[in-house]
Amino acid sequence: MEKLNSTLGAVRSLRSSVRQCFEQLADGTNAELAEDSRTKFLLKFQENFNNMNAQLREVESLINGLQAPQTPYCLGQTTYLAQETAPERQALYSQLVNSYKWIDKVHDHSFLAFNNLNQNNLRRSYVYCSQKRVRIPFTSCNNFDPDHTDKLLSEINLPLTSYQVCRPFGSNVVVIVTISRVLKAAIVCKGVLIEWVTVKGFDETLDPDDLWAESRYEVFRKVQEHTHIAMLHFFSPTLPDLAIKSYMTWLHSYSKLFLEACKRCGKFVSNGLPPTWRDLRTLEPFHEECRNC
Amino acid sequence: MGVTVLLPYQIPEGKTGAQAIDYLTKRLLALGAIHTGQFLVDCETYISTPQHGPAKTVHVLHDSEYPASTFSILDNGAGKQIPLVADNLFDLLMLKMTSVYTSKKQTKIESKGARFEYGDFLIKLGSVTMMENFKGILIEIEYRPCVVLSYCWEMIRETLQGFLGMPIAKEYPAYFSQQIMNTMGQQQIHTKQNEVYEPIDTINQYLESFTNYRKQNVLPVAGGATGGASSAQNAAANMQGGNQRMR
Numbered sequence: 001m002e003k004l005n006s007t008l009g010a011v012r013s014l015r016s017s018v019r020q021c022f023e024q025l026a027d028g029t030n031a032e033l034a035e036d037s038r039t040k041f042l043l044k045f046q047e048n049f050n051n052m053n054a055q056l057r058e059v060e061s062l063i064n065g066l067q068a069p070q071t072p073y074c075l076g077q078t079t080y081l082a083q084e085t086a087p088e089r090q091a092l093y094s095q096l097v098n099s100y101k102w103i104d105k106v107h108d109h110s111f112l113a114f115n116n117l118n119q120n121n122l123r124r125s126y127v128y129c130s131q132k133r134v135r136i137p138f139t140s141c142n143n144f145d146p147d148h149t150d151k152l153l154s155e156i157n158l159p160l161t162s163y164q165v166c167r168p169f170g171s172n173v174v175v176i177v178t179i180s181r182v183l184k185a186a187i188v189c190k191g192v193l194i195e196w197v198t199v200k201g202f203d204e205t206l207d208p209d210d211l212w213a214e215s216r217y218e219v220f221r222k223v224q225e226h227t228h229i230a231m232l233h234f235f236s237p238t239l240p241d242l243a244i245k246s247y248m249t250w251l252h253s254y255s256k257l258f259l260e261a262c263k264r265c266g267k268f269v270s271n272g273l274p275p276t277w278r279d280l281r282t283l284e285p286f287h288e289e290c291r292n293c
Numbered sequence: 294m295g296v297t298v299l300l301p302y303q304i305p306e307g308k309t310g311a312q313a314i315d316y317l318t319k320r321l322l323a324l325g326a327i328h329t330g331q332f333l334v335d336c337e338t339y340i341s342t343p344q345h346g347p348a349k350t351v352h353v354l355h356d357s358e359y360p361a362s363t364f365s366i367l368d369n370g371a372g373k374q375i376p377l378v379a380d381n382l383f384d385l386l387m388l389k390m391t392s393v394y395t396s397k398k399q400t401k402i403e404s405k406g407a408r409f410e411y412g413d414f415l416i417k418l419g420s421v422t423m424m425e426n427f428k429g430i431l432i433e434i435e436y437r438p439c440v441v442l443s444y445c446w447e448m449i450r451e452t453l454q455g456f457l458g459m460p461i462a463k464e465y466p467a468y469f470s471q472q473i474m475n476t477m478g479q480q481q482i483h484t485k486q487n488e489v490y491e492p493i494d495t496i497n498q499y500l501e502s503f504t505n506y507r508k509q510n511v512l513p514v515a516g517g518a519t520g521g522a523s524s525a526q527n528a529a530a531n532m533q534g535g536n537q538r539m540r
């Protein structure tokens with residue numbers, strides 16, 4: 001990167017000396033002036049010309065020293081912007097780069113701000129940020145390449161559960177999970193972050209084109225609410241792979257949705273519903289109303 | 294469509310059928326169930342005329358939960374039962390077949406009464422009548438979100454105990470604990486409680502109960518919560534055709 005920077009600098013100075021040289025030439029000499037001033041003009045031009053030559057050589061040698069990057073830069077989805085034909089949208093790329101730079105700056109500033117604020121020991125929240133933690137690239141959360149998502153999902157292998165991966169929205173994944181003969185869930189991911197979950201009964205249809213229709217059964221509507229709570233709980237932009245694996249393990253505990261009695265009241269049915277809540281850590285079943293008392 | 298359990302209710306001594314229904318209705322409403330209309334399941338039985346070989350029986354049933362369907366079960370007299378689910382035109386077809394199958398009008402039997410919803414449970418309190426004679430009470434409980442009995446039997450059992458106010462045996466009801474024959478005629482290890490439940494299973498349970506009511510002509514029902522032993526045997530014999538259920 002440094003080499004590239006110095007090369008760009010060399011090109012810039014070459015351009016400025018070329019400009020200088022031509023300016024001098026354009027100014028010309030005063031015709032009435034004496035012979036010695038003409039020689040001066042010639043000498044000046046020669047000096048400029050030599051300068052230019054030297055700088056050109058420098059640029060050439062610097063360019064030769066540059067190496068082509070081993071792998072092409074991964075531009076992710078932004079490569080598609082190059083194929084944009086609508087004229088009013090062709091400027092999008094530069095805007096994108098600008099906002100990227102801006103975010104980068106925000107990140108740097110917030111990091112500095114954090115370090116400064118951290119020296120103040122009167123902490124009010126439990127938010128903890130280790131100094132040692134490496135800064136993770138932004139791209140890891142929602143701009144994953146599809147192969148990685150596939151690989152990650154194929155690694156999750158829980159008993160009595162089948163996974164069906166489809167991509168109705170371009171590269172983003174919708175995973176249809178069928179757990180035992182109890183329920184079906186559609187998990188809509190953006191990259192490897194879970195964006196939405198729809199839960200339906202085993203005998204209901206779960207169409208990837210209509211993921212927003214609710215289950216006709218109260219119990220699965222309740223379970224869906226809980227899956228959204230868990231979705232926020234397991235959300236972790238720093239460790240997205242672990243997040244999705246923990247989420248799947250938690251979701252899998254619903255294979256015994258109808259089979260387990262509530263851990264608190266010991267009953268199966270309360271208000272016509274089985275224990276629909278599963279503890280996020282222990283996976284123990286609770287009725288919704290038993291879970292907080 | 295979920296798992297349904299049908300069980301005959303033993304009317305407490307000194308109470309009439311109407312009083313028992315009234316009592317159960319009150320308990321259901323107190324539990325938080327909502328009354329959602331009426332239901333009716335009826336059954337008519339036809340017997341083939343002697344000139345057409347060994348006697349065959351066709352049971353034709355209707356269930357108000359499936360208003361567009363007519364269910365029929367053909368019993369070939371040799372222990373094989375063939376279920377058929379058709380649309381309502383099947384009734385007209387049976388009328389055309391009077392030369393082959395004659396209706397045993399005096400055994401026309403039905404169960405009707407109120408329908409309740411409690412969460413995802415569907416509970417029906419049916420008074421069984423044959424030729425206008427009260428025969429007993431059949432309680433139907435369906436847990437709609439679940440398709441396998443062994444998954445939700447404890448939930449159904451707990452709910453039943455809750456509004457019946459009496460203990461229910463822990464074992465699966467007799468209808469579900471029969472062994473299932475596979476297509477090769479071999480017994481399979483898993484039984485019906487682990488199978489995916491289908492509407493014809495409800496019809497089979499009704500037929501089983503109706504057959505029992507028809508047998509005991511005068512006496513009120515004495516069947517336990519999980520059905521009598523006789524019904525289990527009867528059903529076991531019937532099950533040979535059971536695996537060829539309609540899809």
Ligand SMILES: [Zn+2]
Nearest residue numbers: 262265287290
């Ligand atoms: Zn509870």
